[in-house]
Amino acid sequence: MEIRIATEDDAAEALAVYSRYIGTPITFEYELPSVGEFARRIRSTLAEYxxxxxTEEERVRGYAxxxxxAEREAYRWGAELSVYLDSGVTSRGIGRVLYGVLIGLLKQQGVRTVYGCVTTPNPRSERLHEKLGFRRIxxxxxxxxxxxxxxxVTWFEKEIAAYDVPPPELIPFSRIAPEQIRGILGEYNAAPARH
Structure with missing residues (x-):
């Protein structure tokens, strides 16, 4: 079991995970994107976030x-989070760990507040946010x-850093030092049994 940074090569397996949600209201997207479009989304996201x-047995079983x-510049210190899991790994705490690693990385970038948008009712996702200290807003x-x-849809928020004035510029994820990323990922990957 491992959590790592996605690559475009993960697009087909991540899309297979996402495909189980396309026929549900958990995602508001109507049509399943192509593998090429999913790879583009991964690449585009990684430039900034x-x-x-x-993975389990070298197969993608979930992603976050x-x-x-939002688009306007003043929103740049906030980030919305998303997590999708294969049916075989739900209710095992994997979503909680993915969110935890994601939040650790976002702190390195200078993000101040994280948000979750949940189609409700969705008891599993609502509980996930509440257990992680998000508040319903x-x-x-x-x-x-x-x-x-x-x-x-219900919005959740969690403050993850101080609101200094003025805040330093947000660091794009692509410019975070690899050793910082490895350190945060290593906290999970070195001791997966405790998660």
Missing amino acids: PYLVY YAHRL GTLRRAGFKCGAWHD
Whole structure:
């Protein structure tokens, strides 16, 4: 079992994980993207934010990534997180560990607040955020239409660093020192049994 930084070569296996969600309201995307499009998303994300994969027996069984909360410049110190797991690894704490590693990496970049957006009700995802210390900050009622119904989305937030004024510039993930990344990944990979 290993958590590592994703590469474009992981696109097909990560897409296979994502495919189990495409017919559900957990994602609001209607059509499953191509492998090429998924590889482009991984590459694009990694230029600015972490993109992680969780592997078992050298096969991608889950992934998590971050992206900017919103387009305007003033939002750049916040990041929205996403995690997707293969059905065989849910309810084993893998989502919690992926989020923990992701947050550790985002702290190195200078992110101050992380957010989760959950189609609700979704008890597993809601519990994940609550156990990690996120607080529920609001629900957008009937925000999306999928699978023949309107669905609410609930936002969660967690402060992960001090709000100094002015904040230092956010460091793109592609410029974080490899030894810092290895150190954060190593905390999990050196002792997976405790997770």
